[in-house]
Amino acid sequence: MADVAKLAGVSSQTVSRVANGQSGVVESTREQVLAAMRELGYRPNSAARSLRYGRFNTLGVILFGLSSTGNSRTVEAIATQAAAAGYAITLIPVGVPTQDNVLGAFTRMGELAVDGVIVIIEVHLLDAATVALPPGVHAVVVDSDAGERYQVVDTDQADGTRQAVRHLLELGHPTVWHIAGPAESYSAERRAQAWRAVLEETGRPVPPIGRGDWSAESGYRAGLSLPDECTAVFVANDQMALGVLRALHERGRRVPEEVSVVGFDDIADASSYLPPLTTVHQDFAEVGRRCVHALLEQIGSGVAAPGTDLVPTHLVVRGSTAAHRSVS
Amino acid sequence: MADVAKLAGVSSQTVSRVANGQSGVVESTREQVLAAMRELGYRPNSAARSLRYGRFNTLGVILFGLSSTGNSRTVEAIATQAAAAGYAITLIPVGVPTQDNVLGAFTRMGELAVDGVIVIIEVHLLDAATVALPPGVHAVVVDSDAGERYQVVDTDQADGTRQAVRHLLELGHPTVWHIAGPAESYSAERRAQAWRAVLEETGRPVPPIGRGDWSAESGYRAGLSLPDECTAVFVANDQMALGVLRALHERGRRVPEEVSVVGFDDIADASSYLPPLTTVHQDFAEVGRRCVHALLEQIGSGVAAPGTDLVPTHLVVRGSTAAHRSVS
DNA sequence: GTCGGAAATGTTTGCGTAAACATGTGGGCG
DNA sequence: CGCCCACATGTTTACGCAAACATTTCCGAC
Known part of the structure; x- marks a missing residue:
């Protein structure tokens, strides 16, 4: 900056004013400074800026992995917002x-x-009091039930699950099987709980739960273990549902004629599965937006407002579900 | 930091030494300083550190979106590395x-x-001299042919494509159709060129090219437009291949008995498609690793070494390809 | 006892920036 | 014609940290 100032024949303060577009600099001076900047390839040092302002204009995202289905979309929305x-x-x-x-x-x-x-660690470790964020750090947590201690943005997992399970029951299926995500996952647990709750409320038998790790491959394995009497499955995410579709196909059980399958997430590919998947749509982008909004507000005001902000979900009915036909 | 120094009864320099784990601090003093740090919840200010050292210990990743298949995996590898x-x-x-x-x-x-x-912008804008990175910025570019001006890490698109197309030809198919990605994409163009080259080398007819935007939905539409005489398709990525599989299924054309399909990327889901997809495996993680490695070296040495580093690919044969049977 | 030297700790300084304050310069108005 | 004010620009300072240098302390050797 000093070099620019010297070349332009002004003080560094004037350079600073030009760099920040402040008023109070006469046009001719501004031109000179800009020319000097270009010539020297000047670029402001953001470390010094941050030091001066006490702010970084940067948000951190702690995550477990980008590969898990929705994370990348959430992160993308966060980045954009x-x-x-x-x-x-x-x-x-x-x-x-x-x-x-x-x-x-x-x-x-x-x-x-x-x-x-x-x-966005997707694991319910935050619930345990042993794992805590450093005090005084502004934070927003996605998909957790630590709503009492942190500001939480969550998809309405329970409601989405209810819609999915009820849809299957309304189609006449005697009950609904479930292939859950990993037990450590908060989302997986929420979905499994809601599934069980609907079955119990409506007096249906609760079949044993299947488990996967969110991957299509694990869904495939779980699908192979489904018993023959199963006519409706609610799978905890779309990728595992894809694996279930494949398993059912290999076993010669037609979807949706013999077995109905519902997924969760509504990833872009889901409408191209065979058959196109009925699934619960989740608005990842909205989650990202709300996270950023909440976090910026918290940073601006300096105070955290613990609580849970639920983003609604809705069922998208496609070709993988159909009315139950009793075995003839 | 000054507060910590005062509380511990030492100078700020000693606090700095403790914070950085430098030697030359007697144990008792260190204890006191650490205690003071804990009590005040002291956390070093990285802006000041960066300003002092002239380095940020941070790498930037410029990208178009995380949703496109491989990007998120590349970014993940970059982040981890x-x-x-x-x-x-x-x-x-x-x-x-x-x-x-x-x-x-x-x-x-x-x-x-x-x-x-x-x-990682996936678009061949960098080739045009009009779009250039600011001079003096250390950069590594993924998937581009700007290898003469920048350090480039690229998947061996051409070789992967050759493997795929040859595989189909060796199965006896008279020629291979192609559904390409968007024309702006460097990868898409590379794959299309290599496909055309193999057909020309082997004296096969070159069918008209199809286009998609990488999405399964666009693959589906492209798949619907494939002519009946097509018996083998090379699709520029797995997600579009998924759409093609669906289109062929709806048209009653069996895969692989009547039509063989090959994808590109080998995403995790590909092995669960119906049928499991034969595809070109791409090592995104390796790309990420090499990027970071190359960039850190460039930063360390201060000089850029333009050139292209190719990460190998290999064909993974699954159930979506089979020997050609002439129409009887 | 004194001196040298090593180890522990303190003091000064500058990294690049922008706010706060100081200075200069010109024009309008009484 | 002089005064004052508005505006353009310059000077000083502090942000938090750590390198470089300065000082103190303590020990052993003579």
């Missing part, structure tokens, strides 16, 4: 979501150049 | 990859707190 507000986002990946690793990420994050963090 | 080297990564999303937007991102990036950038 943050960019619109003049914030950059920094990714803090946590390899394996063990307690130690998560704690480690929180610690590192504390030293990172961020004004606040969004936590 | 960077974290291992003590670097954080900052995402710089570019909404629509127009020239203006990309230029804008480059400009913003110049002001960002990063030591270098990885560009």
Whole structure:
């Protein structure tokens, strides 16, 4: 900056004013400064800026992985929304979501150049009081039930599940089987609980639960283990549903004629599955938007407002569900 | 920091030494300082650190979107690898990859707190000399042919395509149709060129090319337009291949008995498609690793080494391809 | 006892920026 | 014609940290 000032024949303060587009600089001077900037390839040093302002204009995102279905879309929405507000986002990946690793990420994050963090670890470790964010850090948590201690943005998992299960029951299926996600996952647990609740409320038998790890492959394995009397399955995400479709196909059970399948997420591919998948639509982008909005508000006001913000879901009926026909 | 120093009864320099784990601090003093840090919840200010050191320990990633299949996996690998080297990564999303937007991102990036950038915009704008990174910025570009001006890490698109097309020809198909990605995409063009080259080398007729936008939905539409005489299709990515499978299914054309389909990417779901998809495996994680490695080296040495680093690909044969049987 | 030297700790300084304050310069108005 | 004010620009300072240098302390050797 000093070099620019010298070349333009002005003080560094004037350069600063030009760089920030402040008024009070006469046009001819501005031109000179801009020319000097171009010539020297001047670019402001954001570290110094941050130091001066005490803010980084950066948000951190702590996540377990981008590969899991919705995360990348949520992160994308966060990035877009943050960019619109003049914030950059920094990714803090946590390899394996063990307690130690998560704690480690929180610690590192504390030293990172961020004004606040969004936590998307998908694992209900935050519920345990042993794992806590450093005090004084502005944070918004996605998909957790730590709503009493943190500001939480969550998809309305329970409602989406209810819609899915009721849809199947209304089609005349005697009951609905369930293939859940990993037990450590908060979302998986929520969906499983809601599934069980609907069955119990309506007096249906509750079949044993299947488990997968969100991957299509695990869904395939779970699908192979489904008993023959099963005529309706609610699968905890679309990718596992894809695996279930394949398993049922290999076993010669036609979908939807013999078995109805419902997924969760409504990823872009779901409408191209064979058959196109009936699934619960989740608005990842909206989750991202609300996270950023809530976090920026928290940073701006300086106070956290614990509580849970639920983003609605809705069932999208496609070709993988049909009315139950009793075995003739 | 000054507060900690006062509370511990030492100078701020000693606090600094403790914070950085330097030697030359007697145990009792260290204890006191650590205690004071804990009590005050002290966390070092990374802006000041960066300002002092002149480095941010942060890499920027300029990308078009995380939704496109491989990007999220590449970014994940980048994040993991960077974290291992003590670097954080900052995402710089570019909404629509127009020239203006990309230029804008480059400009913003110049002001960002990063030591270098990885560009994953998937669009061959960088080839045009009109769009250039700010001079003096350390950069590595993914999937581009700007290898003469930048350091490029690329998947061996051409070789993967050759393997795919030859595989189909060896199965006895008279020729191979192609459904390409968007014309703006560098990868799409590379794959289309390689496909055409193999057909020409082997003296096969070159059928008209189909186009999609990488989405399953667009693959579905392209699949509906395939003529009846088509017995083998090479689709530019797995998601479009999924759409093609659906289109063929709806048209009553059996895969692989009547039509063989090959995809590209080998995403996790591909093995669960109906039928499991034969596809070209791409090592996204390796791409990410090499990017980070190359970039860190460039930052360390201060000099760029333009050139292209090709990550190999290989064909994974599954159930969507079979020997050609002449129409009887 | 004194001196040298090593180890522990303190002091000064500058990284690049922008706010706050200081200075200069010109024009309008009484 | 002089005064004052508005506006353009310059100077000083502090942000938090750590390198470089300065000082203190303590120990052993003579």
